[in-house]
Every structure is written in structure tokens, then in C-alpha cells.
Amino acid sequence: MKRGGRIQLESVGVKIFIVVFAAVVIVSAVLGISSYLMSKQIIRGQVGLASSQAIEQAADKLDFLFAEYEAISRQLAVDQVLRTDLETVTNQNVDIVRKTEAETRIRNKLDAMRGSDERLVGIRLISPGDFSNTYASSGASPPSNEDAVQTKIKAIQDAQGKPLWIPGQKQGFFETFAKPSVTMGRVLQNLKHPEAEYILLIEIKDEALRHTLSNLKMGRSGEVRILTADNVIVHAADPELIETTSDIGLDERQLQIGEASFTMEDANGVKQLVVYRQLQSVDWRIVGYAPESDFLSAADKLIWVTVFVLCFAVLVALAIGYYLFRMVGKPLMKLCRLMEEGERGNLRVRTNFKSRGEIGQQMDYVMSLNASMDASAGRVSEVSRKGREYMDNLVEKTESVTRMTGLIEENSAKLSRSTHSIRSILAPMVEMTKQTNILSLNASIEASRAGVAGKGFVVIAEEIRKLTAESNEAVQTVSAMTEEIQTAIEDTVNVLIQVTPMFGEQLLSVKEASSIFQNVAQEMERFVTDIQSSSASVHELRSSQQVLSEFIASVSSVVQQTTASTEEVASMSSEQFKISEELVKLANRLEGLSETLKQSLSSFQIDSDGAV
Incomplete structure (x- = not known):
């Protein structure tokens, strides 16, 4: 694109021209030189x-x-x-x-x-x-x-x-x-x-x-x-x-x-x-x-043919590059100049672009990509939301398990203390049983000394001894059961002591995973917001372009009508003075319309690269 007497190398048309020209010239030169060298080698052989x-x-x-x-x-x-x-x-x-x-x-x-x-x-x-x-x-x-x-x-x-x-x-x-x-x-x-x-x-x-x-x-x-x-x-x-x-x-x-x-x-x-x-x-x-x-003189002629072909290729490359430059770069240059003229207040500019070029197609493509990305982001956001819900439920259940484990540990401690109490109660009972057994033996001995008069005491002492033996067996059974309960409680407590840190680590992992899902969900929400903002910007850009085109068309129509009216007034000025007065009134109205139009145009801002 040429601006200020200098060629803008950033122009798409200029870049296409340079690429096509360089490709054609380089390929032609490489083919010609390689053919020349190969022909020399073949002739020499x-x-x-x-x-x-x-x-x-x-x-x-x-x-x-x-x-x-x-x-x-x-x-x-x-x-x-x-x-x-x-x-x-x-x-x-x-x-x-x-x-x-x-x-x-x-x-x-x-x-x-x-x-x-x-x-x-x-x-x-x-x-x-x-x-x-x-x-x-x-x-x-x-x-x-x-x-x-x-x-x-x-x-x-x-x-x-x-x-x-x-x-x-x-x-x-x-x-x-x-x-x-x-x-x-x-x-x-x-x-x-x-x-x-x-x-x-x-x-x-x-x-x-x-x-x-x-x-x-x-x-x-x-x-x-x-x-x-x-x-x-x-x-x-x-x-x-x-x-x-x-x-x-x-x-x-x-x-x-x-x-x-x-x-x-x-x-x-x-x-x-x-x-x-x-x-x-x-x-x-x-x-x-x-x-x-003497032998390669014929091959030397090929170098002149190569030079001729290279010159022809340069001309062809210039023609192709110029054609592509006009097809792609020229419309963009013309549109840029028209926008610059409109910026300076020249409202008589016109453009006759009828076909949808690559820019419009690329905008549609961008819109479709935005829509596709929006849908994909929505699906990812939904999956993230469900994952976050699942992780929240898992956190709650893990915390419940942790609490229940704590209760079990407390109850086990209470049960252990109760077992110790039972054992402390059973100890006097065992001692009392031993004393009772000793007393029954002493009574039996005294009864046997008394002879016939002590037979009744012998029977009573024997019954007491039997009751003492049964009580002793019962106490021993209760003591054994208490020992088993105590051992089971201690094993349970040991297992709970080992499991508790694991539940703690699991809870931390679950919370960390839940935090990751929350971050993913937040990022996806921001991503969806950005996509929606981008889509809205693209829609606004297309709407602005459409409004600008309609506005330029209406301004053009007004200018054309004004020009036609001015020509008509000029042709009839010598015939009717009244028409001149009406023309003055029409000019006043037109001036007001121009002021309105100027105020409307002042609301539009145009960047240096021609974008609205």
C-alpha cells in the first residue's frame, strides 16, 4: 500500500506480490542453473x-x-x-x-x-x-x-x-x-x-x-x-x-x-x-x-537460454504479482483512501464492491469459531459444575466419615475405661470369693469337730463352698470376657489411630481437587465471558459497518439530490425569480441538514488504519 509517496511493505498486496515474484524467479533460476550444470556433466561423461x-x-x-x-x-x-x-x-x-x-x-x-x-x-x-x-x-x-x-x-x-x-x-x-x-x-x-x-x-x-x-x-x-x-x-x-x-x-x-x-x-x-x-x-x-x-560450447548456449527464460519468468512474475496485487491489495487500498477522504469531509466518495471478499468470509469464519468455542466452553463449564458438585458431596461424606471415626475413637476410649472399672470391681469379688471359700472350709472343720451336733453346719458349709466355687467361676468368666473386650478395644483404637491420618490426607486431597474444579469452573466462566464479549464486539463491528454503509449511502443520496437541485436551479435562474427565492430557502434548509449531518459524522471516530 502506498501512503505518503512510500510503499507500505506491511500491505497484503505487496507481500503477495513479493512472494509470487520471488518464488517464480528463484524456481526458474534454480531449474535453469541445475539444468546447465547437469547438461555439462552429461556432455562431459x-x-x-x-x-x-x-x-x-x-x-x-x-x-x-x-x-x-x-x-x-x-x-x-x-x-x-x-x-x-x-x-x-x-x-x-x-x-x-x-x-x-x-x-x-x-x-x-x-x-x-x-x-x-x-x-x-x-x-x-x-x-x-x-x-x-x-x-x-x-x-x-x-x-x-x-x-x-x-x-x-x-x-x-x-x-x-x-x-x-x-x-x-x-x-x-x-x-x-x-x-x-x-x-x-x-x-x-x-x-x-x-x-x-x-x-x-x-x-x-x-x-x-x-x-x-x-x-x-x-x-x-x-x-x-x-x-x-x-x-x-x-x-x-x-x-x-x-x-x-x-x-x-x-x-x-x-x-x-x-x-x-x-x-x-x-x-x-x-x-x-x-x-x-x-x-x-x-x-x-x-x-x-x-x-x-570444445565440448561444452553447446552447453554454454544453454546458459543464454536460461537467462532468457529467467527474464521471461521475471516478466511473468511481475504480471502475476501485479494481477494479485490488484485483486487483493487494490480494493483494500481503495477502501482505505475512501475512508480517509470521508474523514476529511469529502462525502462524494463511492465504492462499487459487489462481491464478498476474503475479509467478510474470514469474519463469518471467526463468528462460527466463536460460536463453536462458546458451545465447547459451555459444555466444559457444565462438566466442571457437575465435577464440583460431586467433589462437594465427596468432601461432605469424607468429613462425616472423619467425624464418625472420631466418635468411634471416643466411644472406644469410654468402653476401655468401663472395662477397667469392671476389672476393678471384679478384683474385690474374687478376693471375697476366696475368703468365703476359706470360711466354708473352717466351718466344715469346726462342724466335724462338734460331731453329731455339727452335721447341720457341715451341710451349710458345703453349700456355701459350692456357691463360692460357682461365684469364682462366674467371676473368672467375666474377667476373661473383660480381657477379650479390652484387647478388641485396644486393637480397634490402634486401627483408628492408623486410619485417622489417612482420612485426614484423603480429606486434604479431596479439598484440593474440589479447589481445582472450582478454579477450572471460574476460568471457564471467564473464558465464556471473553468469548461472549468477543462475539458481541464482532457483532457490533458488523452492525457498525452496516450502519456506516447505510449512512454513507444516505449521505450519497442526499448529495446527489442536492447536486440535481442545484443544477435545476442554475438552469431556471434566468426564468423565474421566485424559484430563486425558493432555492434560497432550500439552501437554508440544506445548510441546516448539513450541520445536522456534520454533527452526526462527528460522532464517528476513525483510526489511522481505517477501522471504525
Whole structure:
């Protein structure tokens, strides 16, 4: 909502606009960027797979090429004619004619092999002890006795008859050739005549490797190289790079991972997609690499598409947000402005809202919630009231039980005292019974002394003794019953002593529960009162809104009538003067009506947020 030239961010319309705009833009940006990154990853993987397959085919071709020359070297190693000729030329006892014929056959064989294969620079047989004693085909580079050549010859001898591939040399094996070449060396062993052992050198043109790899392309500006295990270049598109260390190579970590393709930066910091394959015939690797930009240029176009889609999404988000802003925020803004105009005294404002919007629906919803809460609160209050009544009855009964327990305890005490009194009465009676029994015995004794004259006293003494015995039994029985009653009374008193604190605790618990129910009932009564107050406030608000709408409508009608009358008077002022007088009277009445209306409007108070 815009007020005072500033956009109110608290406005519902502005919030909806911001949420919709941000959601559309963020989702579009995330989808576009994720699609771009995923497409780059997919292209990188597919190109790496296709390039790996091409590199694998090229490696198979190189293995076949190297295996072919190793097979030629094996044929020469087992060629009996060549072995015999070499023994002949090294035997000092053979005449010159036979040596010449043997040397001619050796050179012819080497020339025949060289002439049948244009990929060869030449084939040479070198005596390990004397470099001057060599046999070479036509076109072979002249021998050299430099230290580097000696080192390579020593490496071939250490191979003990196995083929050994010498990496590419810019100027050939003997460093006297104008073009680079790759050399395979092998010792042609002769166990019977060691002096007849020669070193076979098959020197292959670098162009043969280039021709084998001619169909292998890596992007628009990529390159394919053959590297040694130490990343020394055996073959490269630029011959000047041969014998140098490649900036694009393999290390132990990459070999342990075992992935056929990976990415790394070259010396210039350009990220390269690298694929490689280990050769089977020799410990070399064929490595192809190309800048990632050669493959990802198509994916880079996707970023422009993403930018275009993002711009379009921004426009769509603006349109949707503006539409929602007009549908939700605009009516609220208009209503606020109309209320502000009415507050300033402009009674000509109008509104044409016809549909019930979310606010009215939410008010009805609040009313229904209030009614539901009122009913629920009533039910809870009723339950609380019944619980309170039950707890009151329980308190009364518990108090009655407590009082009865006290009476029982008092009566037990009285009964205990009475029992003690009975026992005190029975004690003299027991003593009297004993004395009577003694007297009866004495009377019997005296009567028996008196003889016949005392027989009557004997009978009387006997009867007295019987009565005394019966009295004694009765006293003993009463005493035993009294003891039992005393014991029962003491047990009852002990039980009452134990029960009395429990009844006291129960009474306290019941009173506490009753207090809780009373508090719940009071809270529910206050809650019901608040709900009723809220419902009444909502009803008053709706009534006030309805009255305000009716009042604004009546004011509008009066203003319209006044405007119509004024226009009618203006049109007829030139014709009738009397009508002008009546118009003055009507204006006076209208002034009084306006004063009345002003006084009526002054009774309404409008807050800063437009609420009545």
C-alpha cells in the first residue's frame, strides 16, 4: 500500500506480490542453473566415454604395429641363413670371397625388408664391440658413438635378447637423422658363437605413428600424445615436444583410481578433458586431451537460454504479482483512501464492491469459531459444575466419615475405661470369693469337730463352698470376657489411630481437587465471558459497518439530490425569480441538514488504519 509517496511493505498486496515474484524467479533460476550444470556433466561423461573408446581403438592399432615389428625381429633372430652369414663375417679363418658374399646377402636382406615397408627409416645390425662393423639397409642414418647412443645400446644388451623400444628421438637413434623416429632394439643371440652376436635396430618413422593416429580427433583444438611411464613425450603433433616432459600426464593417484577419463589444468590454467589408454606391447600410454570448452560450447548456449527464460519468468512474475496485487491489495487500498477522504469531509466518495471478499468470509469464519468455542466452553463449564458438585458431596461424606471415626475413637476410649472399672470391681469379688471359700472350709472343720451336733453346719458349709466355687467361676468368666473386650478395644483404637491420618490426607486431597474444579469452573466462566464479549464486539463491528454503509449511502443520496437541485436551479435562474427565492430557502434548509449531518459524522471516530 502506498501512503505518503512510500510503499507500505506491511500491505497484503505487496507481500503477495513479493512472494509470487520471488518464488517464480528463484524456481526458474534454480531449474535453469541445475539444468546447465547437469547438461555439462552429461556432455562431459558422454564425450569422455566416446573419446575413451576412440583412444582404445588407437591403442589397439599401435599395439598391432609394435607387435608386427617385434615379430620381424623374432624372424631375424631365428633366421639360420642370417645367423650363418653373421658367423661367416666374424670368422677370421674364412676367406674374403665368402665374407663378401655373406655381407652381400645380409645387406640384400635388410634392403628387401626396408624396401617393403615405407614406414621404416632403416634396419641396422651393429656389432656390440665395434660400431664400425655394422650392416645397414639403404636410407639408414649413419652410426654414432656418442655417450647417449652407448647408453641406449647398453639398455638393449641388458634386455638379454628381448625386444626393447626406445622412445622417440628428435634426430633418430644415432641423433644424425633429420626427422624424429622410434627405435626397437634386440640382441640376436648366438650361444655357440658369441662373437657373432649383433644388435638389431629397427628404426620407425614418427610419421608412421602419426598416420596410425590420424583418424583420432579430440575436439577442435585437442591433441593426442604417446607418453612413457615418466610422462616423457614419445610422439606429439609438434615434433619439437618429443623427449620433453608433458604438462598433461598421469600420476599414481589417477592410475590407482583407474578412471579412463578425468579433468586437469594445463600449464596455462585451461581445464582439459583427458582420456588415456595403457599400451599392451610396451610400457607407454596413449593420451588424448582437449579443452572442455570444445565440448561444452553447446552447453554454454544453454546458459543464454536460461537467462532468457529467467527474464521471461521475471516478466511473468511481475504480471502475476501485479494481477494479485490488484485483486487483493487494490480494493483494500481503495477502501482505505475512501475512508480517509470521508474523514476529511469529502462525502462524494463511492465504492462499487459487489462481491464478498476474503475479509467478510474470514469474519463469518471467526463468528462460527466463536460460536463453536462458546458451545465447547459451555459444555466444559457444565462438566466442571457437575465435577464440583460431586467433589462437594465427596468432601461432605469424607468429613462425616472423619467425624464418625472420631466418635468411634471416643466411644472406644469410654468402653476401655468401663472395662477397667469392671476389672476393678471384679478384683474385690474374687478376693471375697476366696475368703468365703476359706470360711466354708473352717466351718466344715469346726462342724466335724462338734460331731453329731455339727452335721447341720457341715451341710451349710458345703453349700456355701459350692456357691463360692460357682461365684469364682462366674467371676473368672467375666474377667476373661473383660480381657477379650479390652484387647478388641485396644486393637480397634490402634486401627483408628492408623486410619485417622489417612482420612485426614484423603480429606486434604479431596479439598484440593474440589479447589481445582472450582478454579477450572471460574476460568471457564471467564473464558465464556471473553468469548461472549468477543462475539458481541464482532457483532457490533458488523452492525457498525452496516450502519456506516447505510449512512454513507444516505449521505450519497442526499448529495446527489442536492447536486440535481442545484443544477435545476442554475438552469431556471434566468426564468423565474421566485424559484430563486425558493432555492434560497432550500439552501437554508440544506445548510441546516448539513450541520445536522456534520454533527452526526462527528460522532464517528476513525483510526489511522481505517477501522471504525
